[in-house]
Amino acid sequence: MKKNRSGRGPHRSSKPSAVIAGLPVAKNDEVIIDIIGMNHDGEGVGRAEGYTLFVQGALPGEKVRVKVLKTKKQYGYAKLMELVEASKARTSAPCPIYDQCGGCQLQHMDYAAQLEWKRQLVVDNLERIGKLRVQDRATRAGMNGQDGEQGDEPSGEAVTQEGIIVRPTLGMSEPWRYRNKSQVPIGVTEGGLVGGFYARGSHRIVDMETCLIQHEQNDAVVSRVKAIGRKLGITAYNEETGQGLLRHVVVKIGFATGEMMIVLVTNGERIPHLDQWIAAIREELPAVVSICQNVNTRKTNVIFGDVTRVLWGREVIHDYIGDVKFAISARSFYQVNPAQTEILYGKTVEYAGLTGNETVIDAYCGIGTISLFLAQHAKKVYGVEIVKEAIEDARANAELNGMSHVEFEVGASEDVIPRWKEQGVEADVIVVDPPRKGCDPRLLETILQMKPERVVYVSCNPSTLARDLRVLEDGGYRTVEVQPVDMFPHTVHVESVALLQRQ
Numbered sequence: 001m002k003k004n005r006s007g008r009g010p011h012r013s014s015k016p017s018a019v020i021a022g023l024p025v026a027k028n029d030e031v032i033i034d035i036i037g038m039n040h041d042g043e044g045v046g047r048a049e050g051y052t053l054f055v056q057g058a059l060p061g062e063k064v065r066v067k068v069l070k071t072k073k074q075y076g077y078a079k080l081m082e083l084v085e086a087s088k089a090r091t092s093a094p095c096p097i098y099d100q101c102g103g104c105q106l107q108h109m110d111y112a113a114q115l116e117w118k119r120q121l122v123v124d125n126l127e128r129i130g131k132l133r134v135q136d137r138a139t140r141a142g143m144n145g146q147d148g149e150q151g152d153e154p155s156g157e158a159v160t161q162e163g164i165i166v167r168p169t170l171g172m173s174e175p176w177r178y179r180n181k182s183q184v185p186i187g188v189t190e191g192g193l194v195g196g197f198y199a200r201g202s203h204r205i206v207d208m209e210t211c212l213i214q215h216e217q218n219d220a221v222v223s224r225v226k227a228i229g230r231k232l233g234i235t236a237y238n239e240e241t242g243q244g245l246l247r248h249v250v251v252k253i254g255f256a257t258g259e260m261m262i263v264l265v266t267n268g269e270r271i272p273h274l275d276q277w278i279a280a281i282r283e284e285l286p287a288v289v290s291i292c293q294n295v296n297t298r299k300t301n302v303i304f305g306d307v308t309r310v311l312w313g314r315e316v317i318h319d320y321i322g323d324v325k326f327a328i329s330a331r332s333f334y335q336v337n338p339a340q341t342e343i344l345y346g347k348t349v350e351y352a353g354l355t356g357n358e359t360v361i362d363a364y365c366g367i368g369t370i371s372l373f374l375a376q377h378a379k380k381v382y383g384v385e386i387v388k389e390a391i392e393d394a395r396a397n398a399e400l401n402g403m404s405h406v407e408f409e410v411g412a413s414e415d416v417i418p419r420w421k422e423q424g425v426e427a428d429v430i431v432v433d434p435p436r437k438g439c440d441p442r443l444l445e446t447i448l449q450m451k452p453e454r455v456v457y458v459s460c461n462p463s464t465l466a467r468d469l470r471v472l473e474d475g476g477y478r479t480v481e482v483q484p485v486d487m488f489p490h491t492v493h494v495e496s497v498a499l500l501q502r503q
Contacts, residue, residue: 024049025068032084035062038117042105042492053078059087059109089113095212102200104490115169115486118494122462122484123166130466132479133163165481170343175489178337182218182251183303188236193229195222195249203239213490218251221285225249228280232273247296248303252328254319255338261290261317263330267297278312290314292330304331324372325400332367332393337487344485344495345373348431351456351499354378358428363413363443368394370433375406383408384416414442427452438464448475455500465496478503
């Protein structure tokens with residue numbers, strides 16, 4: 001790139017030359033740039049004489065003055081110094097600690113604009129990584145004689161010559177206070193025990209009393225547990241020295257039942273003043289029906305250790321998603337936004353096209369959440385999951401709901417599903433809900449060998465979704481439609497459900 005120090009354009013240099021030869025900017029330079037997009041981390045993307053700069057807090061369509069913090073060969077990072085022209089989508093973040101906390105990334109963006117951006121993120125990944133063709137909304141509107149919004153045409157019946165339909169993101173009418181689980185790291189300051197969040201990009205704990213995306217009662221419980229801990233002189237774990245007792249306080253609430261669980265994650269078995277602590281929690285927090293301890297003595301940033309025991313009360317709390325009841329233990333993975341989970345799973349059932357006569361396989365079934373949702377509409381459901389404890393929970397949840405036509409097995413999907421095939425199991429539909437890294441390549445191969453009529457792919461990562469859809473498309477499937485769902489408002493995360501049909 002040609003270096004420009006002539007003063008042409010908005011660039012102003014505070015250094016005689018760039019550290020990396022040939023770059024138009026150097027560290028500590030200040031420039032005015034237009035923000036032309038936003039990356040998957042929620043950073044604004046701008047260009048200074050063709051050189052890409054990522055700017056935390058800047059929105060597409062804005063003109064901003066920034067200070068260059070760091071440069072690499074292809075791109076650099078800059079700090080937002082001044083809004084020269086603000087976007088119409090900009091709004092003031094209601095959270096007082098939004099700038100320090102790393103939990104949310106999009107509170108400064110209007111919610112409708114967040115939903116639009118999340119849809120576009122899915123579209124961009126499908127096109128760029130999956131090399132898949134996406135219908136533009138104008139084409140759809142022309143085909144349907146409407147504006148291309150949700151519900152234009154029945155799922156799976158779309159005219160597909162123009163590519164995949166990507167629906168508008170399904171958002172929340174009230175996108176706050178949606179999380180049913182709080183995991184608060186505990187630290188210490190001169191004033192004693194603190195607990196809140198890690199400051200953005202660090203492991204420094206900042207004390208916090210309220211979080212606007214947490215259920216209010218979770219906030220109250222964490223606050224009381226910290227206060228009781230301070231009073232009893234409980235020590236906080238120190239990451240650097242490995243000393244101190246309390247590492248995390250985890251709180252779970254059943255939105256439908258109101259039942260609450262507290263998990264104290266400790267660096268060691270013994271909790272001093274345990275009886276007093278339990279008595280104080282029971283007295284001050286009557287909604288708590290379970291107090292557990294998880295022991296984690298490893299030097300790790302993983303929250304839970306291997307040993308969990310009940311200190312008082314029940315082993316589980318209960319919650320409902322739709323009409324299905326779930327038992328949630330201290331270690332259970334359970335979706336953190338139950339309202340949107342019902343919408344996500346409802347879309348999964350719709351895409352599965354169940355009439356009551358189908359056999360369905362749920363790969364990555366976890367504690368059986370999707371399996372049991374599907375079982376309400378299917379003849380037989382098989383669930384597979386590599387985590388043994390999750391399968392135990394799944395079986396208990398099937399029993400809890402009186403569903404005897406659901407079978408669960410421990411193991412890797414790519415090992416278990418071929419074994420089921422050998423035993424004569426033929427799946428009409430296969431549902432996958434993999435972790436962020438996407439499906440194991442062997443599982444995709446297994447799906448192509450099983451040849452179900454439909455595949456429903458539930459994804460928490462648009463890039464691995466796009467990669468895996470490409471493999472399934474190359475193997476004889478056609479992606480009909482993708483529905484983004486906003487499970488985590490004000491963050492950069494987006495879930496999607498994709499429907500594939502065998503050609």
